[in-house]
Amino acid sequence: MLSAQYATVNDWSTGFQGAITLTNDAGAAVEGWRVSFRAGFELTQIWGARIVAREGDLITVENLSWNAALAPGEALSFGFLGAPGGEAALVSELEAAAGETGEPVLPLVSVADAEVSETDGIAALTLTLDRPSDSPVSVTVQTLAGSADAADFRPVSEVVVFAPGETEAVVSVEILDDDLVEGPETFTLALSGAEGATIADASATVTILSDDRPEPPTISVAPVEIAEGDPRTVAAAGWFSTEGSRIVDAAGNEVTLTGVNWFGAETTRGAPDGLHTRNWQDMMDQMAELGFNTIRLPFSNDALREGAEAHSINYALNPDLQGLSPLEIIDLIVDYAGEIGLRIILDNHRNAAGDGASSNGLWYGEGVSQAQWVADWAMLAERYADDPTVIGMDLSNEPHGAEWGTGNPDRDWRLGAEAAIEAIHEANPEVLVLVEGIGGNYWWGGNLSGVGANPVRLEQEDKLVYSPHAYPNSIYSQPWFSDPDFPDNLPEIWDQYWGYIAREGIAPVLVGEFGSRFEDPKDVAWMEAFIPYLDELGASWTFWSWNPNSGDTGGILADDWQTPIAGKLEALAPILGGDLSAEPGEGGIDTITEVAVPVTLSAPYDAEVRVDWQTADGTARAGVDYEAASGTLVFAPGETRKVITLEVVADTAAGPDRAFSVLLTGAEGGVLETAEATVTIRDDDDAAAELPALAISDAAVGEGDGEVLVELHLDAPSDEAVTATVTARAGTAGEGDYAFAPVEVAFAPGQTVASVAVSVIDDALVEGDEHFDLVLGEVEGAELADGTGRVTIADNDTDGGPGGGTGGGTGGDDGLTGSIAIDDAWNGGFVARGEVSNAGTAALDGWTFELVTEAQITNIWNATILGHEGDTYLLGNAAYNAELAPGQAVDWGFQAAGQADLGPDALLF
Template identity: 40%
Template structure:
C-alpha cells in the first residue's frame, strides 16, 4: 500500500470534536502534492494545515497547502479539523490518497523495537562547513542485529557541493545496530554562507527497517540563518492628524491609534479613562510577572537587560506594564535572585522595592505607564491559594499598609497610574454580603486608604469567581456590580478589572454552546461588559491571553478584540461614539514562561510571537510623548506648510548602517477614502549613518461633522534592512464639533445575482474586513435574507482571487479555480425574512472592494 493514514480524535465535547489526520508516504519516491478523500457522517466546520476542496453528501476531499505539498518517501504530514457531532465519534472510512485506496495505520507489533530520528538545529555560519548531527534511536535494545536505511532530502534547503551555492552535502546509507545497541549518529555537512535568507530545512528520512519498525521516520534539521540578524530593522510609527487645523500638534512616537495624552494622573468620566486634560485614553499593555514569585524580580533578567526588554515593549506598541508583586516582596529576607548582573549592573544589591523603582524610573523615561498588581500574599505562582487578599501570615491590615506604603512612595509620580488591589479573588471570596470574605467591602477599605496618601491613583477592582450561582473565571465575575457597586470616597478614580480566558485554559460551557463564538459578546456583557455598556465606570481587562494554538481560542480572541474596541455585538460595526475609546487591557503575558498562555516573547526571551502582536495591533493606543506613552522610535502628528495640512510619521532604522538602506512606501485607504487625503508613494533612502526619515501625506480638510477616519501607510521591498513593522495607521481626527454618528467600518457589499428559480428567496452577503496584515486578512460575511419568504438551507458561490485557508460557521463544498461554493452548517441553515446569519474566513492577499463576487445558489 503506497500511503498509510491514521485518524485520531484530539478533543471532544457534547456537540463536536477536533480530529487529526496523519498521512505517511510509504513509497520509495516523494509525492509532489497530495489529496486525501474519505467518507464521514460528521460535519466539518473548520480546517487547518490542509484545504477542504469538496464536500458532497458524506464524502470529503482535502488537499495540501503550498507549504506542505511535498511528502518525502517515508515522510509524514498532519492536518486537522473541527466538526459537529453528537455522541461517540464514528471514524471516517474509505480513505484514498492521490486516488489510491489506503488503510488506517496499524500499530506495529509490540515485540519489535522502533526506530526514530530526532530534529536538530544549527547556525549555518558564514564560511566553511559544519556538521549537523542526527541521532537515530531504538526505543529498546534488540537481541538481533537490526538495520535501517537513511537518506537526506531537501526541505527548503538544497543539496550540492561546497561552493555551488548549495546548503548541505547529500548523504545516504544503511545503519546496522548490533544486539544491545540503541543509538547511532549520522552527520550531515552544512555549507556556511553570508546570504541574507530565511531559515532552511534539510530532512533525514528512515526507510526499509529489518527486524524493527519505524516510529518517527523523518528528522528535520533547521539551518538557522545567522546573516539576517546583522541587518538593521525598519519600523514605522502610527500617528494622528487634526483634519482642518493648520497648527503643529506634535504626536509622539510608538505604535497605536490614540491621539496622545497629557502628562499627569488619569481619572475617569463615565465609562472612559481620561488624562489630566479630560481627553479619553486607553491602557493597552502587557503583564510582566516575576516579582510575585520567589525570584522577587521581573522574569527574563537572567538573560536580558531590563531596559532592553522595556524598549521592545514600546517598539511593539504597548503603553503600560501591569507589574505583579507579592506581599512577601517587602519582607527583609526577600532577596532578588535569578538576575544576570553582568547584563543588569544597576540592579546589583537592590531589594525588591529598589528593583521596582528602577522599572518605574525607566518606564517614565521611555513613556510607559505602570499598574502595580498585588498578585498574591506569599511569594509563589498564580493567585493566592485561599482565594483571598489575606491569610494567617499576611493580614488584611498588612495588605492595606503595603498599599499605603507604595502609594506614598510613588506620590507625585504619574508614571504609576494606580493599584490593582488584588489578583483574582475566588473560592470563598464574595461580592457583597458583609463579613470577612466580602471582597467589595475590602476593596473600598483599601481604595480609600490609598487615597488618603495619594489622590492621583486609579483604583482597579477585580471581580470574584461566583455570584448568585453564576460561575466565571477567577476575578472575572462582576455581575454583582449591578446590585452592589463599589463606592470610593474619591470620585472619578474607580476602574473595574475583570480577567477573561479561552477554551485552552479550561473548557467552559459557553465554548461548547451551539452558537459559539457568536454567543461570546453576550457572555462578556453578562459578566463584566455591562459596566462599560451602561456607562457605570471604565472597564480594564487586566488579563487575557492564549498560545493561539486552539482554534476555539482564535475565535474567542476575534470576539473579545471586537468587544474591547467598541464593536459590542462583534458584527463588524463600532457601537460607541467616535470621540470615545473602547475598553482598556493588558495581555497575559510578556513572559514566555507562562505555561497556560506562553508569551509575547518566544522561549529565547528575545524573538516575538508576531501573530499575537498582529492580533492586538487594532487595540493599541498611543499615549503620546508628553502623556507617558509612545516612544518607539520617533513621532508624528500634524504640520502645515503653505496652507496645506500634512500627517507626518517617522520611519526608523534600529541602528546606523554603513551602506545605504532603501524602503518603498505607499498609502492605502481604510475608513478614510481618496477624498480625505492625497494618495502618496515613493522610496525612502537612508544614507550611511542616518536612522530616521519622515513621510508626509497631505490631508484634505473640510467642515463636515463626521467620525474620525483612518488610512494606512505600508512599507515594502527593503534593501539592506528587514522590516519589523510594515504598516502604520493614520487617524484623521474630526475637529468640526457637533454630534457625530458612531463610525461604521465601510463594508464591501458586492452585487449578488439572485437565484434563477423564484420562490421569493433572496440573500445579500456583506463582507467586512476584520483584520489584515502583509500577506492575508480575515473577513466576516453577514448573509441577510432580503426576500419575502424564509430561507431553508443556503448555498453561495464566491468568485475571488484570494485563496481561503480557513473557514468557520460555514463549509466549502467545492473549490475550482477562483470559484468557491459555500453552504450553511446544520445549526445556521435557516434565515428568517429580514434576518442575518454570519460566517467568516481567513485568506491570502490584500483585499479590495472588487475582491468578492457572489451568487446565491439557493
C-alpha cells in the same frame, strides 16, 4: 597544672576547623599559658591565641592579653583553620604549660594578588614579612591551575628564602601568550611549609588578561513596515481620572490603557522574568515599539519586605540590577517607563511569593494580615505619590474565595478593597485604584455582577476602575463554550458579569487579563468576538502575558524571549495603541506615528561600536510623509541591538504606499553588512471615495478568431499608477481551448482603459460554446469593483457525431441540475452532500457548476475545486466521473469550516 584536649569541629576534606581546650587543674590561678603541638597540616588561621614559634611541624602558641588568666577549675578554648582536612586534621604531642608569656611572635608572611596581561610575559608576585626576622625565613610557593592552566603559564614550585632582615621577596611566573579570544583567566600561587614565620595569607589570585580581540561584529539595519496611522488624541502628562465609563487625562481627553502583563516579581524569583536572557530596558523598549502603552506589573507582599532578594538575573546583561532588592528593581522599571512613555499598574498578585493567585483565594493571608496588606499599599502609594508613571494600583489579583457585599469583614472583598483605597488615597488621592471581581460561576477575578447593587464606595469617586479577567475555552471549558449559540452568546455573558458597568456609565472597565496560545479553534472564535466587544465598550486592557513562560497562554514573545508572535499582535491590532507619553501640558492632537527601525550587531563585542545613520527620500518625501532625521548609534560593550525611532506623518487621506530609506555610514568598531533598509509606509485610510474603481469586462470570441482582447476599466483617472495582476481560471473551457500566461497590467496616471490578449485554440470537436474566466488580483492604487471577466468561446464545429455533450454552463443550458443539503453540523463546521444529474438529452463529457458559501471547503469527494473567489467556488467533475449519460446522476460532498449557510441559491448551473 594545665591539661589540653583537641577536637575537630568541622571538616570539608580540603580544610578543617580545629579547637584546643585548656583546663586549670591546679589549686591556684594561672597567669599566662603556652601550648605546643605537632601539626601534619598547614595552619592558615588562628584565633584566641598567637603563634610564637614554629620549628618544622612543631608549633607553639600562647595566650592573648584578654585570656591569660585561668582560675582554678576554669577552662577556655582557642581555634584555628588548617588544610587539608580528612586524615591530616589531627594534632600530636599536645602539651600545655603555665608561665610567663609575651616573647616576640614570629613574623607574618603573605602574598598579594596580581593582574597581568598575556603580553607582559612575566607575573611578578611579591611576598612580604610584616616585620624583619633575626634568622632566615623560608616558605614553599606553588602554582595551582584555575581557569588558567599550563597552556597559559609555566608552573612554579620552589622554596623562597628571606635572609635575616629582609621583608620582601619576588616570585616570577612566566605567562604564555596565545592567539585565543578569551576572557580573563586566573590561577593561584599557594604558600605552605613556612619556617621561622607564620603564614598570614596562604594564597594569591593571579589574573591573566587576554590581549586577543574578537573579530569586529557586522552591523545591519532591517527593513520595517508601519501603518501610516491617523491623527489621534495624546494624553496630557500627569494623573488620570474617570468620567462615567471613560478614563481621561488631566485635560479631559479620553485615554485607553493598552498593555501587557510582565510577571515574575510575584514569584520566588522576585523580579520580572526574562532577565536571565535579556536586558530589562531592551524588553521595555520592545513593548513600546510594538504599541503597548502600559505594563501591569505583578508583585507579592513578600517582595516588599526588607531583605527580599531577586534571582534568575543575568547580571552581565543587567549590571545595574546587581544587588538590588525586588522593590528597588520595580523603582528602576517605573523610572524607565516614565522616560519612554509607558505607564505602570502595580498588581498585588499574591501575598506570599509563588506562582498563580494566592492559595486561599483572599486578599490577605499566607502570613500577611489585613492590616499589613493595607499598610503595604499605603507604603507604595507614598513611595510613588509624586510619579504619575504609576497610574494605577490593582488591589488584589483574583480574590476567588471572597464574597461581595455580604458585610463579612473577613470575606467581603468590597470591604477589603475600600479599606485599601482609603489608605492609598490618604497618601496619594490622584492614583487610579483597580478592583477585580470575585469567582463564583465565572473566571477568577471576573465576576463583578454584584457591583450594580453594591458598588465600591470611595471618597475620590473619579479614581475607580473595575478590572475583570476573561479567558477562552482552552484555559477552562466553561459551559457557555459548548452552547449551540457559541460564539454569538459571548457578549451577553460578558455584559452580565462586567460589561454592564461600562455600558451603564458606572465606571470604566480595564480587563486585566485575557490571552491564549490560540491553538484551539474555539479560542480563535472567542478572540474574534472579544476584540470588537472591547472596542465597542471603549475598555482598557492588559494582555496576559508578555512572558512566553505562561504555561496555558504563552506570551506575546516566542520562547526565545525575543521574537513577537505575529498572530497575537495582528489580533490585538484593532485596539492596540494610544499615546500616553506627551510632555507636560494640555495634550491634544498628534499627527505623528513613530516607527522603530532595529539596528543589530552580529555578536556582542568587548568594546564600544558606533555607527552614523541618516534618512533618505524614496517615494516618501521628507517633511510630507515622514520627518528627516540623522544621528549616531553607540553600542556599549555587550549590547547587540539599538533602535532608531523615526516619525511618520499620519493623515486620513487615501493614497498609495510610500517608502524611504535609512542609511548607515561611518562605522567604528564594526563592519557594515546591511547598510540600507527600506521603511514602507502602508496607507491605512479608506480609499473607497478617493481611489478609482477597477473592473474587467466580459468578452466573446469565435473559436476560429485566434485571439480576443479583454478590457480593464477605471471609472475615473488616477494621479497615481494603478496596477493589477490578471490570471486565467478554467471553466467549461480548459487546457487545449485557450492559452494565457499571468500578466501584470499597469495604468499610467490619467489612463482609464487597458487590455490583455488571450489566444484561442481552434479544434475540430463539436462541443458547444465554452467559457473561462480572467481574474484580477494584487490591485494597487484602485478599488476592485468587478474582478472576474467571463470569456465565452463560440464553437465553430457543426458535425461531431453522437456523444458530444457540453460540459456544464450557466443557467443549466446543458441540462445539468442538482441539489445540496447539510448532512451534519457543529460549532465551526459542517458536512454537506449533494447530487448533480444530466437532465438533458445528450451525454455530458465533463461538467461544472458554482457553489455559493461563506464557508471554507477543507475536504471534497466525487468533485474537484476548479477555482475560488470571494464566496463562490467553481466545482467540476473528478477524473473518473466526467461522463454523464442523459438521466445519470453523481453523488458528491464536502466538509467545510464556518457557518452552514447553504440556501436555495447555493448551486448555480
